[in-house]
Amino acid sequence: MNPFKYGDPVQGKYYLDRKELNKSVLTFIESQINVVLIGPRRYGKTSFILSLIRNLDKIGYTTISVDVFNVTSHRDFLNQFLSAITQKKTILKRFIEWLKTVPRQFKPALEWEADSGASPNFRLSLQAHKLSDDQVKQLIADALDSLKTLSEKTFIAFDEFQTIGQLEDNGWLEATIRSTMQLQKNVTFLFSGSRHGIIHDMFNNPSRPFYRSCQLINFPEFGPEFTDWIIGRFKEIGIQCAPETVDYLRKIVDDTPNYVQMACFNLVADEVRNVDREEIDSVLRRITAQNSYPYQTILNSLTPVQQRVLRLAACERKAIYTKDILEKYEIKTGAHVSQAIKSLVSKQILDESTGKGAVIFDDPLFAIWLRNEFAGRGSL
Ligand SMILES: Nc1ncnc2c1ncn2[C@@H]1O[C@H](COP(=O)(O)OP(=O)(O)OP(=O)(O)O)[C@@H](O)[C@H]1O
Ligand SMILES: [Mg+2]
Known part of the structure; x- marks a missing residue:
């Protein structure tokens, strides 16, 4: 078993707890202060949000996580939002109640089937192309409004939120989410983003809806505990590695956890027994050589x-x-x-x-x- 993992969000043994960050974000959420997390790509934002959500679940929150990374339109957003909500078994009942209130004109686009057994099965299909642009907007506004009915304490995370700021809709969705935030006292919001300039402007520009509406937190780098953790993971399978070597690797990859784990994964896969600087240089050369084609393509453009x-x-x-x-x-x-x-x-x-x-x-x-x-x- 390889003790390292990269690419997708991690949890369990592959995840090093970000205790400090978790603690401070929890404090804000419990004080009903909305939070924006800004961090570089591949730093572990999604993994952190998923871990935060597990912790919030434990203390009685209803949690929803919406990934808006590939959202290019209001229809995309509506789809992502509805599918995030319908994945939560705990709120399905109330959500179905809400669906029943959706006006008749939307019915052709929204189809759902629910049976109310002990663990209800539920299927929602949205055919957003059957809705006009205005209807899509109305349904988004209604669905956001339904959040307030879901539970006493609701938490919603929008991962990769900068895409919302880039929609060419004159800020309609930004403004709609913002007014939802203002109206719903039982819902706390977390927004995360990786494109620093865009997300910073969304929350710091006085002419934009989210101006100063949230507590901004810069997603921190790991401290020395990450180095210890990496050494421990190597040790579990009998591989030696000195702290200076891990620090060397961390520095080369701009301290990005994803690439640290990627290099370590490959060292293990290549059956390196003693990890030193030469091995790090050599594994990074092998990994980057595999990417030659896409890199060359970028360069040629x-x-x-x-x-x-x-x-x-x-x-x-x-x-x-x-x-x-x-x-x-x-x-x-x-x-x-x-x-x-x-x-x-x-x-x-x-x-x-x-x-x-x-x-x-x-x-x-x-x-x-x-x-x-x-x-x-x-x-x-
Ligand atoms: N807390 C952590 N402990 C150990 N490794 C981590 C941690 N967080 C992230 N990683 C590493 O980084 C990789 C990417 O994590 P994740 O997808 O959460 O980052 P992200 O910032 O959301 O990335 P993206 O910018 O692509 O959305 C993971 O597969 C893992 O290798
Ligand atoms: Mg992510």
Whole structure:
């Protein structure tokens, strides 16, 4: 059994508890303060939300989690929202009551079957294409309104909430969710997002509905406990690894738990017995080499200047404009660097800088691949 897992949200033995974060978020929720969690991609936001939900279930909350990552329209949102609600057996009865109140004109699009046994079976199918745009909006507003009837203490999480801010609907959905929040005192909301600039603007721009409506929390990096946990997981299957080695790996992958677990998974799969720096370098080279094709495709879609700036960012790890550096990467001026970085951020290849001129890759393995391709073998 491989003690590491990556890609999907983790729980149980594969999940290291974020005790501090859990405690502070719980305190806000219990004080009915709505929360926004902002963190980089693949840091463990969804895993954390799922663990938080399990804890809230234990203390009597009705919990709902809506993933809005791929939502591109109001119809998509309605689908995701209804399917999140219907997955909760505990609130089905009340939800069915609500469905009965849905006006006749929606009936052709909403079909449900329920039998009321001990564990009721329920099937809802929404054929949103049968509804007009206005009807979809009305149904969203009604469904959000139904939250207040579900239970005494309800918690709802919207994961990847920034997609809502990007819908081209003049802020209608944002405003509708916001007014639901204001009206429903028994419901606490949590929003999470990974595109820092967008989500920050949603909650800090005075002209937007969510302005200062929630407590903002930056999703924290793990402390030294993550290193200990990794060493412990290796130890369980008899693999030795020093703390400095784990710290080295953490640093290379921008302390992203997903890539730490990915590297460790591969070390175990490759039957490495003693994990040291060389093994880390070598496993990362193997992993990134497997991604050569998609990386090459991304690179080919960029202009030559953008490619050079990306190389600069990967190798120098900063957006630096000294004459030497610009010459080394064949870039004419610092303005070219800024311009290219902007485009690379909008293409989601780079993340918005956290200040101090640092450049963060959305996928830190892409940076490693670029360094290997362009800075000569062996230097990560
Ligand atoms: N608390 C944790 N303990 C151990 N590993 C973790 C933890 N949280 C996340 N990970 C690692 O990160 C991976 C991704 O986790 P998750 O999907 O929760 O992140 P995310 O921030 O929601 O990602 P995305 O940006 O893709 O939505 C997991 O498969 C696991 O390898
Ligand atoms: Mg996620």
